[in-house]
Amino acid sequence: MREENSSRRACSLSNKACFEQALVQSAPPANDSNLRQLGWKPAFEQQLTTGDAGALVARVGAHLGSHLLCMTETGTTLLPTSLTAACGELAVGDWLLLEQDSLRGIRRLERNSLIARKAAGERVKTQLIAANIDTLFIVSSCNQELSLSRLERYLALAFAAEVHPIVVLTKADLCDSPDQLRQQVTSLKRDLLVETMDARDPAQVGVLTNWCREGQTVALVGSSGVGKSTLAMSLGAPALAVQDIRQDDAKGRHTTTARWIHRLHAGGLLVDTPGMRELQLAECESGLTEVFDDVFVLAEQCRFRDCSHQSEPDCAVQAAIQSGELPARRLNSFLKLQAEQARNAKLLHELHQESRKQGQFFKSVMSAKRKRMRGE
Numbered sequence: 001m002r003e004e005n006s007s008r009r010a011c012s013l014s015n016k017a018c019f020e021q022a023l024v025q026s027a028p029p030a031n032d033s034n035l036r037q038l039g040w041k042p043a044f045e046q047q048l049t050t051g052d053a054g055a056l057v058a059r060v061g062a063h064l065g066s067h068l069l070c071m072t073e074t075g076t077t078l079l080p081t082s083l084t085a086a087c088g089e090l091a092v093g094d095w096l097l098l099e100q101d102s103l104r105g106i107r108r109l110e111r112n113s114l115i116a117r118k119a120a121g122e123r124v125k126t127q128l129i130a131a132n133i134d135t136l137f138i139v140s141s142c143n144q145e146l147s148l149s150r151l152e153r154y155l156a157l158a159f160a161a162e163v164h165p166i167v168v169l170t171k172a173d174l175c176d177s178p179d180q181l182r183q184q185v186t187s188l189k190r191d192l193l194v195e196t197m198d199a200r201d202p203a204q205v206g207v208l209t210n211w212c213r214e215g216q217t218v219a220l221v222g223s224s225g226v227g228k229s230t231l232a233m234s235l236g237a238p239a240l241a242v243q244d245i246r247q248d249d250a251k252g253r254h255t256t257t258a259r260w261i262h263r264l265h266a267g268g269l270l271v272d273t274p275g276m277r278e279l280q281l282a283e284c285e286s287g288l289t290e291v292f293d294d295v296f297v298l299a300e301q302c303r304f305r306d307c308s309h310q311s312e313p314d315c316a317v318q319a320a321i322q323s324g325e326l327p328a329r330r331l332n333s334f335l336k337l338q339a340e341q342a343r344n345a346k347l348l349h350e351l352h353q354e355s356r357k358q359g360q361f362f363k364s365v366m367s368a369k370r371k372r373m374r375g376e
C-alpha cells in the first residue's frame with residue numbers, strides 16, 4: 001500500500017512554510033499545556049526511574065521523514081531524526097525521553113498500543129502507523145468505496161493492537177439508505193460500534209466526542225477520500241487540506257501525505273493519516289481470531305481438527321453457510337486474510353532472523369578485530 005501524492009509531496013526540510021504550518025497546527029496552547037493533555041498516562045509514568053529525573057518527556061506529533069515534530073509540556077520542537085537514533089524506529093504518538101539541553105533522544109517508552117501493517121508493495125517490512133492510541137476510527141464512506149472485507153482487515157488490525165475500534169461511515173448525506181449499510185457493518189462483529197454521518201457537519205460528528213476527551217488519543221484510518229481530514233476538522237483540528245474525490249470511481253487523491261497529531265475541541269488528540277491503497281496484514285493472528293470468532297466457534301464442531309472448511313465431510317462451517325447462518329463471503333474473507341497474515345508473518349520472521357544473524361556476524365568481526373588490536 002502506498003501513501004503518496006504526486007502533486008503534494010510530503011514535507012521536506014526545504015519546505016519551511018510547511019514546517020511552520022505544522023508548528024502552528026500542533027503546538028499546544030502556550031502555558032496551559034501539560035503532559036496529561038498530550039495523552040500521558042500512569043503506564044508511562046511507571047516506566048520512569050530516578051535516573052530519568054533530568055530528562056525531558058516528549059511525544060512524537062508528526063513524522064516528516066528527516067524530522068520529527070515533538071510535543072513537550074512547554075511547546076513543540078522540530079528534531080532531526082539523527083538526534084533520536086537511540087530510540088529506534090518511531091511512530092507518531094510515541095513517548096520519548098530527551099536530554100534537556102541537547103534534545104538528544106535517550107530512549108522510547110514502552111508503547112501501550114501500536115497500529116502497524118506490512119509496508120506497501122513487495123517490501124518485507126512492518127510500517128508503523130501510530131502508537132499509544134486508545135481508539136481507532138475506521139473510516140469508510142457510504143458509496144462504492146465501502147467494502148465489508150476491507151473493514152474486516154481494519155478490524156483485525158485494531159484488535160491485534162488491542163485498540164478499541166469504531167467504524168465511522170461518512171457521506172451518509174449522499175446515500176439513500178445509510179441505515180441499511182450500517183446494519184451490514186454492525187453484523188461483522190458483536191457489539192461493534194458503527195456511526196453514520198455527514199463528516200462535514202460538526203453536530204453529527206459530535207457522536208464521537210466521548211472518545212476524544214482530554215487524555216485520549218484517537219487515530220483515523222481508511223482509504224483516500226473517505227473524509228478522514230474532513231472528520232478531523234469537524235472534531236476541532238485546524239484547517240487541513242482536503243480534495244474532492246474522483247467522480248468516476250469515488251477514489252480519493254491522496255491529499256494527506258504525513259501522519260499528524262491534532263488537538264481536538266473536546267481536549268483529546270487525533271492522528272490523521274494518509275489514505276491507504278491496500279492494507280496487508282502481518283502479525284495480526286490475534287486480531288483475526290477476534291474478528292472471525294463466529295467462524296472459530298463453528299470450526300470447533302467440524303469433524304476434523306485441521307478442517308480447511310472447503311470440501312471435508314461434516315464441516316460445521318460449510319453447514320452454516322448452507323443454512324444461511326454464515327455468509328459465504330465471510331468464510332472467503334477469513335481464509336484469504338488468514339493465508340495472507342501467515343505468509344507475511346513468515347516473511348517478517350525470516351527477515352528478523354536474517355538481521356539478527358547479520359548483527360551477530362558484525363559483533364563477532366568487531367570482537368576479533370579488537371582482539372587483534374590488543375595483540376591477543
Ligand SMILES: Nc1nc2c(ncn2[C@@H]2O[C@H](COP(=O)(O)OP(=O)(O)OP(=O)(O)O)[C@@H](O)[C@H]2O)c(=O)[nH]1
Binds near residue numbers: 253254
Ligand atoms: N457530502 C459529503 N462529502 C464529504 C464527507 N466527508 C468528506 N467529504 C468530502 O470528500 C472529499 C475527501 O475528503 P477528505 O477529508 O480529503 O478525505 P481523506 O480521507 O482525508 O483523504 P486523503 O487525505 O486523501 O486520505 C472532500 O471533498 C470532502 O469535502 C461527507 O460526509 N459528506
Ligand SMILES: [Mg+2]
Binds near residue numbers: 230241256272
Ligand atoms: Mg486527508
Ligand SMILES: [Zn+2]
Binds near residue numbers: 316
Ligand atoms: Zn470445517
